[in-house]
Amino acid sequence: MPGRAGPTLADVTRGRILYGGDYNPEQWPEEVWHEDVRLMKDAGVNSVTLGVFSWSKIEPRPGERDFGWLDRLMDLMHGNGVGVVLATPTASPPPWMGHLHPDTLPRDEDGRTEWWGGRQHFSHSSATYRRYAAAVTEDLAARYAGHPALTLWHVNNEYCTYDWGDEAAARFRAWLRDRYGTLDALNTAWGTAFWSQGYGDWAEVLPPRRAHYLKNPAQVLDFKRFTSDMLLECCTAERDIVRRHTPHVPVTTNFMPLWAGQDAWRWAEEEDVVSVDLYPDPRDPLGAQHGALVQDMTRSQARGPWMLMEQAAGPVNWRGVNHPKPRGLNRLWSLQAVARGADAVCYFQWRQSRQGAEKFHSAMVGHAGEQGRTYQEVKQLGADLARIAPHVSGGRITAGVAVLHDWHSWWAGDQEARPSREVDYPRVLGAWHRALWQAHLTTDFAHPEHDLSAYRMVVVPQLYLLTDAAVDNLLAYVRGGGTLVCGFLTGVADQDDRVRPGGMDARLRALFGIRTLHEWWPLEAGEGVACEGLRGTLWSEELEPDGTADETIPYRGGELDGLPAVLRKGRAWYVSTLPEPRALRALLTRVAGEAGVRPVLDGLPDRVEAVRRGGLLFLLNHGREPVTVDVPGAHHDLLTGAAVTGRLTLGRHGAAVLRS
Structure with missing residues (x-):
C-alpha cells in the first residue's frame, strides 16, 4: 500500500520516543500541578494527554465554555518542555446533556436506556450528540490551534458504544439503503425467505433487538458493520474539524486490542497515527505473547511506527483479582512494544486518582507517591528510552510472514447456532500467532484482500467468511510462488454469511486437493483427536482428498481414521484441526523454513x-x-x-x- 499523506508520528517524535500518559489535573488542586511537572521532568516524561473526559469541565452548562484551567495547563506544559496530546472530550458527555436531551443516550437490545454516571453514554446516531460534539471540538481546536504545546490530536477515547434505539434504527435503515439499494436486494442478502422474515417496507427493518429465538445472522453481521461505520463517522467528523484548524498536527484515536466493535483496518486508514491501549494480565503466562500479537497487528495497521497510548504501570481495576506487575515487568513489556514498532510509550494514567471508578487502577505516580516502587521503575524506563531513542525511533521492521485477519469474518463466525461454541476466534488467532512468536518468526498482520506479494509465507488461522476478491487474492498469491497455510473453517461463507456450495469455496478445495468436505466434526472442551505425529484439539473435519495432494497427515483412530487431517498441494497447506501448541509450532517452523523464512536468532532459550x-x-x-x-x-x-x-x-x- 502507498504511505499515508499528511503529518505523521515522525513529525512529533523527531528522533525521540514519546513518553508519558493521560494526565487528569482537573482532579487535583493546582498546587499539585507544579509537583507533577517536577516529577515528570525527573522521570523523562516528554508528552501528556490532556482533556480526555473533560467535557463537563470545559462546558459546565450548554453553550458555556471554561478554558481558563486548560490555558494554564497548556502553558505550564510548554514551559517545562512537555508536549501535549490534546483530546477532544466527547467520550463522556456531561450529565446536563442526557438530562436535557434523552435522545443522546443509547439503548440496549431490550430497549433499556444507558444513563449517565459512567462514560461512553452517547448514541453514535444521535444528531443532537453529534451537534454538541462538533461544537465543543470546534471551539477547542480554534483556541489551541496555535499553541506551541500542541503536538497531536486525540479524538474521543476508546470508541465502543452500541445502540439499538429508534434514532439508530433510522440510521440503520439509511445505511442499508446505501448498501443494497432496494428491499429485494436486502431480502436476498439477508436470506429472509427463511422463517418468513421478508421485508415489504423499509419501516419494518430494525436493528437486531431482543428476539424470541435465534436472530437472523446476516442482519446481525450488517448491524456490526453499521455500528463500526457510525462510530467512524463520529470520529472523522471531529478529525475533520481539528484538521481544518491544524493541518500540520497529526490526529489519532486509540483502539482497544482485538475489540470486536471496530473494523480497525478501515479505521486505521482514517488516522495519521495509529494508537492502541494494551493491558495484558501480569499473571497470564501468555501475557507477553498477547502483547506481541497486539503490537504486530497495530504496527501492520499503521504500516510503520505506532503509538502505545495506554498501558498500566501496575495493576488494573477491572479483573476479578487485580495483580500488580512484578519488579521489572513494566520495563520489559514497554521495551517489547518499542521492539515491535512503538515510537510512543504511554500510560493510563500519570497520577493515580483518589476518587472515582478507577482509583484502584495504577498510575505512573501511584498512591505511594515519589518513593513508591512504581514511580522509581517509571524513572528507570524513562532513562532507558532516552538512551535508545536516537537509534530506534522511526526504525522499521521487516517480516517474512503475514497472518490474515478480518473483522467481518470474525463478526460472521462469532454468532449463535454454529457447529461449536468452543471455537473462539481470538483464541484460534492467538494460538497460530503464538506458534510463530515462539519460533521467533517476525510476523505482520494483513487483510485478506491486501497485496501479499512481499511475504514468503501467509498464514490464515481461520477466516470463516471470505469475499470472492479475498479468495482470488489467495489463489493469486500461491500462483505467484507464495506459501499459504490455512486453518479449519476457512472459506465457508461469502460476504452475506451465505454458506458456499460444498461447505468451502470450490476454488480453495481445488487449491488444497480436497474433493469433498463431508462433515465438520467439532470436539468437546478438552477433547483431542490423534493424527500421525501430532494431536489435534478443538475441531476436526471429514475430508475426502481428490488425489492431487503432495502430502497428507492422516487422522489415526475414531471416525476419521485414515482421512487427511493436514494436506499439502504444492505450496498450499490446509490444517483441519488445531494442533497442540508444540505441534503447531513445529509445523509452521518447517513450512517457514521451506519457504525461506528464518528465525531472528537460532538456539534461543525458552521465554x-x-x-x-x-x-x-x-x-x-x-x-x-x-x-x-x-x-x-x-x-x-x-x-x-x-x-x-x-x-x-x-x-x-x-x-x-x-x-x-
Missing part, C-alpha cells in the same frame, strides 16, 4: 524473545530466572553501554538492545 528493528536486536527475557543467550558477533548494549561478544546474560525480566 526469550528476539526482535530486529532497524539495525537493532532486542533480546527480552520473559522468565523469572536469568538466562544466557548466544549472540554471534560483537555488539554494544545501548541500555547498559557494555560491549557484548558471543554471549549475553539476561536477568529476571531482563532486556538488551544490541547495536552491531
